[in-house]
Amino acid sequence: MNKNIKIITKYWDVADLKKIKNYESFGGYKALHKFIKDKNSDKFADEIKNSSLLGRGGAGFPTGDKLEAVAGSGEKERYFICNLDESEPGTYKDRAIVDNDPHKLIEGIIILSLIIGARKAFIYINGNYGKQEEILENALEEAYKKKYWGEKILKSDYNLEIGIFSGAGAYICGEETALINSIEGSRGEPKMRPPYPTEKGLFGKPTLVNNAETISNISWIVIYGGEEYAKIGSKNSPGTKLFVLGGAVKKPGVYELPLGVTIRELIFEIGGGLAKGKEFWFAQIGGSSGRLIMEKELDAKLEFGNKDFSIGSGAILVVDKTTNIYDLLLSWTGFFRRESCGKCVPCREGTFRLWEIAKRLQDGEISEADKKAVKDILWTLENTTFCPFGKFAAAAFRDAVEKLKILK
Amino acid sequence: MSKTIEKILLEFDPENISLLPALKKISAAFGHISEKDMQKVADYFEVPLSKAYETASFYDQVQIKKQPNLVIKVCSGANCAMNNSFAVIREIENYFKIKAGDEFNAKVKLEIISCLGQCGEGPIMVINNKVYNNVTQSSVHGILEKWL
Amino acid sequence: MPLERGRRIMCMNIRINNKIYEAREEETVLDVCRREGIRIPTLCAFSGLPKETVCRLCLVEINLTDKLVPSCAFQVCEKLEVTTESERINKARRINLELLWADHAGKCAGCRKNRMCELQNLAEEYKIENFHFVPRKEEITDVEERDLLKDNKSRVVIDNKNPAIFRTTEYCIECRRCINICPDKAFGFNHRAGDVVVGTPYEKTLDCSFCGKCVEVCPTAALTDQNDFGKIIKDLDNLKKMAVAVVDWEMEKGVLRQLKNMKSQKNFDDLLTELGFEKIINLSKEETKNEAIKNIKADYARKEKINPESIVIFFISNKIEKKANKDEYLDYILSEREIARLARDRKII
Numbered sequence: 044m045n046k047n048i049k050i051i052t053k054y055w056d057v058a059d060l061k062k063i064k065n066y067e068s069f070g071g072y073k074a075l076h077k078f079i080k081d082k083n084s085d086k087f088a089d090e091i092k093n094s095s096l097l098g099r100g101g102a103g104f105p106t107g108d109k110l111e112a113v114a115g116s117g118e119k120e121r122y123f124i125c126n127l128d129e130s131e132p133g134t135y136k137d138r139a140i141v142d143n144d145p146h147k148l149i150e151g152i153i154i155l156s157l158i159i160g161a162r163k164a165f166i167y168i169n170g171n172y173g174k175q176e177e178i179l180e181n182a183l184e185e186a187y188k189k190k191y192w193g194e195k196i197l198k199s200d201y202n203l204e205i206g207i208f209s210g211a212g213a214y215i216c217g218e219e220t221a222l223i224n225s226i227e228g229s230r231g232e233p234k235m236r237p238p239y240p241t242e243k244g245l246f247g248k249p250t251l252v253n254n255a256e257t258i259s260n261i262s263w264i265v266i267y268g269g270e271e272y273a274k275i276g277s278k279n280s281p282g283t284k285l286f287v288l289g290g291a292v293k294k295p296g297v298y299e300l301p302l303g304v305t306i307r308e309l310i311f312e313i314g315g316g317l318a319k320g321k322e323f324w325f326a327q328i329g330g331s332s333g334r335l336i337m338e339k340e341l342d343a344k345l346e347f348g349n350k351d352f353s354i355g356s357g358a359i360l361v362v363d364k365t366t367n368i369y370d371l372l373l374s375w376t377g378f379f380r381r382e383s384c385g386k387c388v389p390c391r392e393g394t395f396r397l398w399e400i401a402k403r404l405q406d407g408e409i410s411e412a413d414k415k416a417v418k419d420i421l422w423t424l425e426n427t428t429f430c431p432f433g434k435f436a437a438a439a440f441r442d443a444v445e446k447l448k449i450l451k
Numbered sequence: 452m453s454k455t456i457e458k459i460l461l462e463f464d465p466e467n468i469s470l471l472p473a474l475k476k477i478s479a480a481f482g483h484i485s486e487k488d489m490q491k492v493a494d495y496f497e498v499p500l501s502k503a504y505e506t507a508s509f510y511d512q513v514q515i516k517k518q519p520n521l522v523i524k525v526c527s528g529a530n531c532a533m534n535n536s537f538a539v540i541r542e543i544e545n546y547f548k549i550k551a552g553d554e555f556n557a558k559v560k561l562e563i564i565s566c567l568g569q570c571g572e573g574p575i576m577v578i579n580n581k582v583y584n585n586v587t588q589s590s591v592h593g594i595l596e597k598w599l
Numbered sequence: 600m601p602l603e604r605g606r607r608i609m610c611m612n613i614r615i616n617n618k619i620y621e622a623r624e625e626e627t628v629l630d631v632c633r634r635e636g637i638r639i640p641t642l643c644a645f646s647g648l649p650k651e652t653v654c655r656l657c658l659v660e661i662n663l664t665d666k667l668v669p670s671c672a673f674q675v676c677e678k679l680e681v682t683t684e685s686e687r688i689n690k691a692r693r694i695n696l697e698l699l700w701a702d703h704a705g706k707c708a709g710c711r712k713n714r715m716c717e718l719q720n721l722a723e724e725y726k727i728e729n730f731h732f733v734p735r736k737e738e739i740t741d742v743e744e745r746d747l748l749k750d751n752k753s754r755v756v757i758d759n760k761n762p763a764i765f766r767t768t769e770y771c772i773e774c775r776r777c778i779n780i781c782p783d784k785a786f787g788f789n790h791r792a793g794d795v796v797v798g799t800p801y802e803k804t805l806d807c808s809f810c811g812k813c814v815e816v817c818p819t820a821a822l823t824d825q826n827d828f829g830k831i832i833k834d835l836d837n838l839k840k841m842a843v844a845v846v847d848w849e850m851e852k853g854v855l856r857q858l859k860n861m862k863s864q865k866n867f868d869d870l871l872t873e874l875g876f877e878k879i880i881n882l883s884k885e886e887t888k889n890e891a892i893k894n895i896k897a898d899y900a901r902k903e904k905i906n907p908e909s910i911v912i913f914f915i916s917n918k919i920e921k922k923a924n925k926d927e928y929l930d931y932i933l934s935e936r937e938i939a940r941l942a943r944d945r946k947i948i
Contacts, residue, residue: 132528135568170475170512171567208468211475212511213791214565228470228496230509230788235652235672289530289570296571331529331565360529374532378565384509385788385795387653391773392698395753395793396732416731423694426687427655427667486801501778504800505787515801 044301046308048275050263050283051256052299055143061178063185066146072191074262075150079197084158088114091158091261093269095281100126100217100254101329101355102431103280103347109251112241113159116249123156123164124226124245124252128210128217130169131330132378133358136285137255139297141175144259145182149205151258153192154265156203159251163204167222170210179207214382218430219244219252221384232384233430256285256357277303280346284357288314291321291363300345307341310361321363325446329355331378332435335442369405372443376401379436387429393420394436401440404449414450454480456488460495470496470506474513483514511564521559521598524577525551525586528566531573538588539574546595614680628670628681629657639683640692640721642699642818643774644671651775655695656721659683667691693725699772701732703819710820711765714861714943715936717818718772735793736769753793756802763809763825763922771797771821777813786813797821809920811934824919824937828944831931834911835875841909844876845895845929847916848887853935854915861939863948873947874938876913887916896928 058065066072078087092107113121125148129137140148156164168176183205187193192203213231215221220234223245244250260282264272273281280302286309289295293315300309306326310316317323326341327333334352336343345354362371380398385391397420400413421444424437443449459477463469473492478484484492484507493503507513525531525540540551543561551561569575572584576591578598586594609624615637622631627650632639642654650672658667662680667688670681682688700722707713721727737752758766773795778786785807789796799805814822835842851867858865871879878899886892900907914921914929921932933941942948 129568130566132566133530133570134566135570138568170510209472209475210510211471211513213509225471226468228467228498228506229502230506230791235650287570290533327529360533362533366533370532370535370537371529373537374527374529377527377563381563381565381792383792385773385790385792386651388655388695388698388772391793391795392695392701395735396698398793399735412731419694419697419731423655423691423698427658427691427695429652429655486803489800499784500800501784501787505789508787508789509791 044276044303046300046304046313048283048301049299050275051140051147051259051285052143052297060144060146061182063146063182063189066144070266071146071262072150072186072189074265075153075191076197077265078154078157079199079201082199084114084160087154087265088158090264090269094260094264094272095269095279096257096260096264096272097280097282097347098254099256099260099284099357101131101353103353106253106257109241109253110155110159112239113161113249113251116242118249119160120246120248121159121161122245122248122250123152123159123161124219124222124250125152125164125166125255125258126217126219126222126252127166127168127172127175127255128222129172129255129356130214130217131332131356131358132374133289133360134287134330134356136287136297136357138169138172138175139285140255140259141172141178145178146186147259147262148255149179149182149186150191151261152205153186153196153203154261155251155253155258156205157196157201159249161251162202163206165226165245166205166207167216167226168207168209170212172209176207176209183207213384214378215384215432218432220430222252223250230384232386233432235429276301277344277346279348284345284354286345287356287358288361289358290326290361291317291323291366292361293318302346303344305342305344306336306359309345309359310341314361317361317363321365324362324364324366326362327360327439328352328358330358330360331375332438333358333360334438335446337446368443368447368449369401372401372440372449373398373405375439376436379432383432383436387433389423390428390430390433390436393424393428393433396420397424397436397440409450417444417450456481456491460491465496467496467498470498470503471510471513474503474507475510478507478513483517485517489515516554519556519558519560520579522562522579523559523595524562524564526566526573526575527563528570528573530566530570531575534573534585535588536574536586539576539586539591542588542591543595546592611675611677613675613678616681616683622675622679624675626675628659628661628668628673628675628679631675632670632681632683637683639670640724641671642717642721642772643776645776645780645816648776648779648816651779654699654772654774656692658688658691660685660688689725693727696721696725696727697731700727702734702736702769704734706770710770711823711940712770712820715857715939716820719819738769754796756796756798758799758802758804759825760804761806761809761825761923762925763811763919764805764814765823765825766798766805767821768796768798769821770819772819773797774818776816776818777822780812780816781807782810782812783807809923811917811919814919814934814936815917824934824940825922826931826933826937828941831913831933831941832944834930837911839909840911841878841903841905842876843878843880843896843899843910843912844871845892845912845914846871846879846881847914847918848882848884850915850917850935851881853917854938857935857939858942858948861943861948863942865942865948870938870942870947874941874945893926893928 054069060066096106097103216225216231221231225231240250276282326336376398379394383390383394421437424433463473493500574586576583576586613622641657643651652669652672657670659670660682736755738755755769911930913931
């Protein structure tokens with residue numbers, strides 16, 4: 044496997060790509076020119092489908108399928124939303140995209156919007172990303188002056204309006220139906236599916252919501268074709284992925300690697316192994332909602348569709364043996380106890396109770412009743428909640444119980 | 452010097468899509484949204500007061516209560532937790548004799564937050580929007596004293 | 600095939616617990632089960648209100664997915680097979696009930712909603728006895744109290760200042776029925792996660808038209824009728840005073856329905872007599888509309904030659920808005936729920 048192939052980060056260190064001139068000098072907006080020249084939405088929709096690109100937000104749903112559902116809708120009015128509400132703890136890859144290469148994101152947004160026939164696109168950005176909002180505003184303005192979006196894009200008949208919508212501090216708004224609720228001026232609670240956003244999304248219209256990293260792959264696919272893209276990475280999970288390495292590792296940071304790389308390679312080759320004098324205990328894959336991976340599982344591949352763990356947001360936390368596990372438990376449970384939307388019983392009550400028990404664990408006051416309660420709460424979070432948040436809230440705690448034996 | 456709420460509202464189209472941005476802006480301008488102001492928001496957007504309030508109360512960046520002069524936030528995300536952010540939190544709790552999350556002290560409030568994406572430099576502490584990184588149990592006193 | 604508004608409604612056969620039932624498109628699994636008398640517990644679902652699917656008790660198994668699905672919202676479709684009882688379903692219901700039960704356990708005996716509470720009924724049905732979880736909702740008003748409580752508790756909001764509806768979030772299970780039914784949009788689903796409080800903006804005293812619909816739909820004691828029961832009982836028992844029950848149109852039906860829910864049967868007039876009412880005046884449909892009852896106290900006093908001061912008029916009616924603008928000739932307004940409560944407290948039922 045060629046670990047050096049870069050799609051998203053290729054020119055990050057080469058030039059200041061925030062300047063549209065620099066972005067263009069490295070082939071930027073060529074994909075948009077190509078699209079406008081061909082004016083063949085179906086063709087590019089097929090390219091994206093053939094690329095087998097999977098959504099990078101965490102769920103790994105095929106982007107081509109989602110796109111097809113919106114593009115093929117009978118409704119005339121459609122929307123495109125770029126999900127930049129990155130708020131998984133330990134994850135800052137989307138922020139890095141904006142910091143380093145905002146135009147690649149914008150170009151992807153424009154192309155996807157035009158493919159699905161949307162005339163209005165939104166960038167839903169994490170409310171804490173004030174600086175990134177500014178970068179995007181400037182980049183959008185530059186792109187607008189160049190007629191890359193607005194009325195009559197590159198003198199064609201295509202029109203597109205792009206607006207930035209800044210979130211207001213709520214993790215759950217990264218879930219696409221909650222995000223839509225939030226734009227509509229409501230509480231950011233997930234909505235019932237079906238109907239899926241691709242049928243009835245923003246303002247009840249078909250809506251395509253894609254993660255910022257997913258979108259950043261689009262210009263490459265348009266230029267080089269879906270088949271080429273599908274050759275990169277692992278067979279069922281093509282392309283590269285941004286991983287955010289953190290914790291007790293020598294070289295923390297954002298790394299782009301082909302999917303299929305092993306956890307061991309990422310931590311010990313790319314990240315330089317553990318910091319001096321520290322001994323590996325476990326790694327958490329995918330942020331607060333991620334599973335815990337022990338030493339003997341490190342050769343597992345980082346790809347979508349893995350049945351043992353989900354790569355989620357791509358955040359990888361390396362935990363060494365000196366770490367206080369009870370602090371981590373309190374960190375995880377506290378996060379979900381604050382961020383649950385509060386709508387359904389098992390999640391609202393369950394996340395509260397897990398946090399309560401984590402506090403008692405830290406104080407060394409855990410009772411037999413608590414131990415039994417943990418089992419029940421984890422089970423109901425995994426099996427009965429309204430949205431996947433419950434499963435997320437249970438994942439790390441479950442592994443801490445089963446793999447780290449915290450209740451023994 | 453400061454804008455009136457009416458002026459802020461007029462910056463927005465009275466449509467649902469502008470409700471959250473308007474709430475955010477008013478909260479930022481006045482520190483929080485009072486009952487009277489919330490009624491003005493509700494009237495402007497033609498939504499029930501209960502709807503404006505329930506939306507506002509959902510989001511961290513919209514305050515519905517007057518905030519103390521000193522608002523301290525400490526990150527407890529996993530990266531910061533690994534660097535002893537809970538020790539920092541306990542230190543602040545003892546220093547002010549408050550508990551994280553409660554609202555009994557009119558002068559100071561301690562909030563636990565979850566990741567501002569500056570994970571390499573944790574623990575992260577934010578005091579009235581000023582960000583401090585690599586805060587330790589021993590360095591926190593010096594920082595707090597500057598704010599008193 | 601039945602016709603509805605001129606449109607042909609599709610019918611289909613679905614399988615529930617291995618028996619075949621006919622279902623109409625657009626019906627939910629819960630609709631079919633209720634129609635066919637198959638019991639599924641619910642706390643948030645309420646006929647005519649939006650399907651919130653938040654209580655997660657009506658979960659069932661189906662042949663189309665491994666996941667448990669909420670029967671209240673899941674629409675029937677061809678070849679659907681539903682299982683409404685299994686070990687897994689029972690486990691889900693038990694755990695979610697236990698989570699809700701934490702703030703109710705041990706409090707029933709003194710509760711306004713005792714024997715009239717949907718959560719209590721389900722807790723009994725599913726034999727929820729474990730005190731797995733300590734109560735988490737607490738009225739915390741100052742620092743001292745907080746320090747006494749080891750864990751951070753969630754706040755409780757109490758409103759006993761409005762004339763008709765007593766509200767306490769201690770018993771609220773956040774089912775959203777009140778939010779959805781309120782014609783005045785008085786309530787919201789406020790805050791987030793474990794801090795959610797269903798109530799008025801800024802936790803203000805309720806000021807609405809007091810139609811009482813929220814009290815009617817509340818499954819627990821979070822919303823109950825406001826009245827001074829101590830004073831009512833004193834007046835009922837006062838030998839020097841004549842307790843007159845003025846019964847609003849169709850109230851008999853309502854009261855008997857309440858009794859039935861409490862698994863009790865009783866003759867209505869006997870019930871009122873046993874409660875201590877000495878005279879019962881039944882109003883006709885016409886009489887409730889017009890102003891005829893205005894003089895009811897004076898007329899009755901004249902007729903019976905008693906001092907009006909010695910007469911106490913209990914208006915038995917669900918028009919609890921009258922508590923807000925009480926007409927002076929009505930000493931008390933008692934809803935059907937309050938009659939049932941009185942009967943329960945006086946151990947008549």
